[in-house]
Amino acid sequence: xxxxxxxxxxxxxxxxxxxxxxxxxxxxxxxxxxxxxxxxxxxxxxxxxxxxxxxxxxxxxxxxxxxxxxxxxxxxxxxxxxxxxxxxxxxxxxxxxxxxxxxxxxxxxxxxxxxxxxxxxxxxxxxxxxxxxxxxxxxxxxxxxxxxxx
Numbered sequence: 001x002x003x004x005x006x007x008x009x010x011x012x013x014x015x016x017x018x019x020x021x022x023x024x025x026x027x028x029x030x031x032x033x034x035x036x037x038x039x040x041x042x043x044x045x046x047x048x049x050x051x052x053x054x055x056x057x058x059x060x061x062x063x064x065x066x067x068x069x070x071x072x073x074x075x076x077x078x079x080x081x082x083x084x085x086x087x088x089x090x091x092x093x094x095x096x097x098x099x100x101x102x103x104x105x106x107x108x109x110x111x112x113x114x115x116x117x118x119x120x121x122x123x124x125x126x127x128x129x130x131x132x133x134x135x136x137x138x139x140x141x142x143x144x145x146x147x148x149x150x
Contacts, residue, residue: 020101022076023049027123028106032146040067042144044131052076083108083119111136 026049033043039062046056056072071086081098096108096119104123111117116133120141123129127148134141 020081022081024101025074025106028121031149033149034144034146
């Protein structure tokens with residue numbers, strides 16, 4: 001019995017994902033925008049980590065008109081870290097759970113959502129990152145390249 005319990009414990013420790021702290025995603029904080037001159041300009045603004053959250057807002061401008069906007073937050077909960085999106089300020093929000101994190105990547109997933117199912121941020125340089133959305137592993141992604149606004 002002790003041997004079985006020890007084997008079960010070892011399996012659980014091996015299969016449990018590493019705990020990630022919200023502070024490990026602090027590289028997302030700042031003011032970001034896509035390259036000017038295209039049909040649309042997208043900007044995202046993220047606060048630093050405080051109070052267990054990062055607050056964000058996104059705006060897409062085409063010509064002289066705001067065509068999309070979204071209120072965002074990344075928050076620490078008892079069962080993990082979540083990316084919470086309110087497109088066009090809609091309630092309720094859509095939650096995406098952090099499933100993978102490193103010093104240069106954060107992957108948030110919600111397999112039950114219609115689209116997107118994944119939101120992926122990648123740090124590509126000190127002053128650049130990409131944000132991608134897709135329909136799940138192996139699907140075609142829409143990727144947006146951002147540079148830090150100074």
